Amino acid sequence: MKELSGKVAVVTGGASGIGRAMARRLGAEGMKVVVSDVEPGSLQETVKDLEARGVEAQGVVADVSQADAVHRLADRTVDAFGGVHVVCNNAGVFAGGLSWEASVSDYEWVLGVNTWGVIHGIRSFVPILLAQGEPGHIVNTASMAALTSGPLSGAYFMSKHAVLALSESLYHELHMKQAPIGVSVVCPELIATRIGEADRNRPAHLKRGSDDELPPETRTVEAAIRTATQGGADPGVIADRMLEAIVEDRFYVLAPEGDPWRDACHARLEDVRAARNPRLSVPG
Ligand SMILES: NC(=O)c1ccc[n+]([C@@H]2O[C@H](COP(=O)([O-])OP(=O)(O)OC[C@H]3O[C@@H](n4cnc5c(N)ncnc54)[C@H](O)[C@@H]3O)[C@@H](O)[C@H]2O)c1
Numbered sequence: 001m002k003e004l005s006g007k008v009a010v011v012t013g014g015a016s017g018i019g020r021a022m023a024r025r026l027g028a029e030g031m032k033v034v035v036s037d038v039e040p041g042s043l044q045e046t047v048k049d050l051e052a053r054g055v056e057a058q059g060v061v062a063d064v065s066q067a068d069a070v071h072r073l074a075d076r077t078v079d080a081f082g083g084v085h086v087v088c089n090n091a092g093v094f095a096g097g098l099s100w101e102a103s104v105s106d107y108e109w110v111l112g113v114n115t116w117g118v119i120h121g122i123r124s125f126v127p128i129l130l131a132q133g134e135p136g137h138i139v140n141t142a143s144m145a146a147l148t149s150g151p152l153s154g155a156y157f158m159s160k161h162a163v164l165a166l167s168e169s170l171y172h173e174l175h176m177k178q179a180p181i182g183v184s185v186v187c188p189e190l191i192a193t194r195i196g197e198a199d200r201n202r203p204a205h206l207k208r209g210s211d212d213e214l215p216p217e218t219r220t221v222e223a224a225i226r227t228a229t230q231g232g233a234d235p236g237v238i239a240d241r242m243l244e245a246i247v248e249d250r251f252y253v254l255a256p257e258g259d260p261w262r263d264a265c266h267a268r269l270e271d272v273r274a275a276r277n278p279r280l281s282v283p284g
Contacts, residue, residue, distance in 0.1 A: 001085070001135045001182055001246050005030030008081040010073065010125070012064050012117065013091025015042040017193025018141060018186075018235045020049075022088050025239035027055030031086065034077045036060045038091075038201050056081075063203070064091045064117030065109075067124075074124040083132055086246060089121035090141040090186075092159075093198035096221035097214075099154040105206040107155050112206075114159035115166075122170060129181050137182040137246045140167045144187050144254070144261035148268050150282035152221040160187075171251055184245040188238045189255035189262075196226030228284060 009026040013019040014035035027033045027050050035050065035057060037043040043059045050057035058080050062069040077084045093113045095106040118140050129136040145157050146164035167185040174181045194200075202208070211219065238253075245253045255262045260283040267281035 001137045001249070003135070004086070004246070006032075007085040008032045008034070008077065008083055009086040009088065010034040010036060010077050010084055011088040011090055012036045012062070012070075012073075012121065013141075014088075015039050015046045015059075017195065018188060018191060018238050019088065019090040020046050021235035021239035022090060022139075022242055023050060023057070024053065024055075025236070025243050026086060026088075027053060027057065029243065032056040032081045034058050034060055034073070034080060034084075036062045036064075036073050036091075038063050064089070064120060065112035067120050070117070070120035070124045074128060078128065083134070084125060084128055085132075085134065085136045086139065087121060087125045087129070087136075088139040088141070088242075089118040090139070091117050092141060092143075092195065093201065094153070094156050094195050094222075094225055095198070095218075096153050096156070096225065097218035098152060101215045101218065102155055103208070105208070109202055109206045110155040111159050111162075114156070115162045118163050118166060122166070126170070126174075126181070130177070130179055133180070135180045135182075137184065137249075138167075138170065139184045139186060139242055139246065141186045141188070142167070144189050144259075144265060146185070146187055147254075147265040148261065148282050149278055150280065152217055167251075182246065182249045182251075184242065184251055184253050186238060186242055186245070186253040187255065189259050190228050190232035191235050191238060192230060192232040193235055196222070196229050224284060 009031045011019050011023045014023045015037035047057045047059040060076050062073040142163040143160040146160035171183040264281040
């Protein structure tokens with residue numbers, strides 16, 4: 001998709017971190033932007049920030065794990081701006097722990113936001129893009145976790161592998177239909193965002209007890225994610241990569257060669273190719 005100016009973008013999880021950087025980047029290209037999130041306060045701040053940068057923006061509170069909410073987001077976007085061209089299915093959360101100790105609520109929450117959020121985004125927005133018949137682009141935020149594996153984050157790894165697989169299917173299907181709609185899957189390395197504090201947005205029915213009741217591995221890995229992401233790259237780096245991918249119609253948006261997460265991705269692919277047992281190659 002080459003022409004972005006005057007077109008319409010929607011970004012889920014847009015009130016913080018990578019999503020906010022995406023919204024700013026797309027706005028800087030002259031796009032009208034619908035920012036969506038579950039956190040009303042930071043959503044309002046983000047809309048103000050975009051408007052201060054001269055971007056025509058609207059905020060819509062929506063929980064991406066809920067099909068109806070994403071459907072309403074699509075309706076609100078079209079009502080506000082008359083169409084939609086770039087859809088960033090970006091909202092995501094993290095919970096860690098041993099696979100057999102992570103609670104059913106942890107699995108439901110992580111898969112609900114990270115995987116079902118993308119499913120709902122595709123089901124609600126792709127039919128609108130197809131009906132419009134204009135150039136468009138779907139951007140799904142996965143992670144380098146989609147191309148690697150490691151201990152203590154099973155729900156997160158599987159949620160992102162699923163996003164990668166679904167994005168590849170979508171890419172093939174849109175080609176089959178000869179639709180003018182590109183697909184990119186964004187796979188960030190460690191980025192300085194608030195994902196280490198993702199618990200702030202857990203819905204009441206999936207809440208955990210107190211921290212003291214958590215298994216030690218859960219506490220350790222979640223503390224490690226908080227520290228590691230704080231030292232990560234600026235979210236703007238990912239927004240720039242995303243923009244390039246939209247304009248150049250590139251599917252895989254990966255950490256650069258030389259990044260330890262890219263090395264881990266190569267190591268995993270080599271193990272699969274040789275049918276070797278998985279080595280532990282993810283950083284940390
Ligand atoms: N930060 C990293 O190191 C990193 C690395 C790889 C991938 N990612 C992915 O990037 C995406 C953005 O995360 P981030 O790092 O910017 O974290 P972040 O916490 O700063 O931003 C995530 C946003 O998603 C929102 N959100 C949470 N639950 C939601 C829900 N149910 N519905 C709608 N919005 C919801 C949050 O309120 C927040 O504004 C996620 O998909 C994450 O998995 C992040």
